[in-house]
Every structure is written in C-alpha cells, then in structure tokens.
Amino acid sequence: MKKVKAHVLDSSAARRGQMARALTDLGAHAEIYENIDELVARPLTSGFLIANHDTIDASVGETDIGKLIGLIGLPVSIYAHEPFLPRVVRAMLEGAFDYTSWPISEDKLADLMCNAEQFQRTKVKEMKDRLEAIDLIASLSSREREVLGLAIGGHSNKSSARVLDLSPRTVEIHRANAFKKINARSVAEAIRIGIQAGLG
Incomplete structure (x- = not known):
C-alpha cells in the first residue's frame, strides 16, 4: 500500500518535528517546510498539507x-x-477541508489523513464532472445555451421567450434540442449539467 504523503507547514521547528514524528508513527511520509517559499519551491503532486495558520498569515x-x-x-x-471562530469560518470558506487546535492528537491526525484522501477523491470527481459538463455544453448552439442559461436562472419557457423575443414554442424547441444534445432526461439534470459547466 502506498504511503500517504503529508506536507507540514509550520515556522516552529519544534511543532514541525512533533508533527513529522506523529505522522511517521501513523505510517505517513512527512515532508516539512518552514515557510511557503520552501513549500512552493518544488511541485507537490500528491498528499495533503497540514499548516499552521500563523505561518500562512506571515507568508500570504x-x-x-x-x-x-x-x-x-x-x-x-x-x-x-x-x-478563533471568524478565522476558522474564513479558512473553511476559502477551501480548507479541516481546522483544528494544537496540539493535535494522534487520533485526530489519523482522521485528517483519511479525510484528506476522501476530500481529494471528491475534488477529482467534481473536476471530472465539470469537464464532462463543459464538453456537453460546448455541443450546444449559442441560442440553446441562452435558453438553458435562462432555465438555470428560473425562467419558464414563456418568460424566456419574452427575454429572447421569441415565441414560447421556439424556446421549447431550443430547450428540447439542448436536453437531447446533453443527454438530460429531466429539467433538473439539464440544470445540474449547466451549473457544473458554469452557465447561469
């Protein structure tokens, strides 16, 4: 089984050392960094980062x-x-998958390792779904994209017809053609695909 790679970012040598030992004891491969410049000096291709908030603030x-x-x-x-709650909320909104207090228990570190892998799998799937949706939407005519975009915005066929200065029947035809091209079996599925592709 491949070892999980854990990248540790902390300006404190003592905390970096503690974290590296604990991660190694859990079977992970730990890489340690004193600052963000060290961290980004070479490409990171796998694993997850566990970082001290103050070290991040000092750098970025x-x-x-x-x-x-x-x-x-x-x-x-x-x-x-x-x-501090506002910092935790902001970090989570900006994409962190977890926020915890120091010192970190061995059980919490083990949970972080599992959660990081699950988070990464979820993100990879989201990216794959987004790319597939973009490809599907690219197959639509500009008018079909407009009609789908209006549907995402909550417009009915009649409302879309008024916005586009078309007849409701013409809008229905464009919507039906769009659904067929993107293999959508329902309005909800078409809207999901459109949202994943960045429409609306």
Whole structure:
C-alpha cells in the first residue's frame, strides 16, 4: 500500500518535528517546510498539507487560505493554538477541508489523513464532472445555451421567450434540442449539467 504523503507547514521547528514524528508513527511520509517559499519551491503532486495558520498569515497575508490552495493544488487542513471562530469560518470558506487546535492528537491526525484522501477523491470527481459538463455544453448552439442559461436562472419557457423575443414554442424547441444534445432526461439534470459547466 502506498504511503500517504503529508506536507507540514509550520515556522516552529519544534511543532514541525512533533508533527513529522506523529505522522511517521501513523505510517505517513512527512515532508516539512518552514515557510511557503520552501513549500512552493518544488511541485507537490500528491498528499495533503497540514499548516499552521500563523505561518500562512506571515507568508500570504491574513487568512488567504484560498491563495495557498491555488498555489499547491492539494487538500489543506489548518491548525492553530486557539482557533478563533471568524478565522476558522474564513479558512473553511476559502477551501480548507479541516481546522483544528494544537496540539493535535494522534487520533485526530489519523482522521485528517483519511479525510484528506476522501476530500481529494471528491475534488477529482467534481473536476471530472465539470469537464464532462463543459464538453456537453460546448455541443450546444449559442441560442440553446441562452435558453438553458435562462432555465438555470428560473425562467419558464414563456418568460424566456419574452427575454429572447421569441415565441414560447421556439424556446421549447431550443430547450428540447439542448436536453437531447446533453443527454438530460429531466429539467433538473439539464440544470445540474449547466451549473457544473458554469452557465447561469
């Protein structure tokens, strides 16, 4: 079985060492970094990042977790001595998959390892679904995309007809053609595909 790779970002050598030992004891391969410059100096291809919030703030500015996630492309879990609710909320909204307090128990670290793998699988599936949806939507004519976009916005055929200055029957035909091209069996499925592709 392949070892989970855990990237640890913390400006404290003592915490980095503790974290590396605990992760190794759990069977993970731990890579440690003192700052974000070290972290992004080489491409990270697998695993997850567990990072001290203050270390991130010192490098990229107050609670810019989203920027960090964009830089490394891996699931990110954050920890702090005293998690402050507004910081936790902002970190989670920016894409962190977990936020915990320091010190981190061995059980919590084991949970983080499992959750990171599940989070990564979910993100990969979401990306695959999004790319498939984009391909499907690309097969539509510009008018079919407009009609589907209006449906996503909550417009009925009559309302869409008024917006597009078409007859309701023409809108129905465009909608039916769009559904057929994207293999949608229902309005809900067509809307889901459109939303995944970024329409609306």
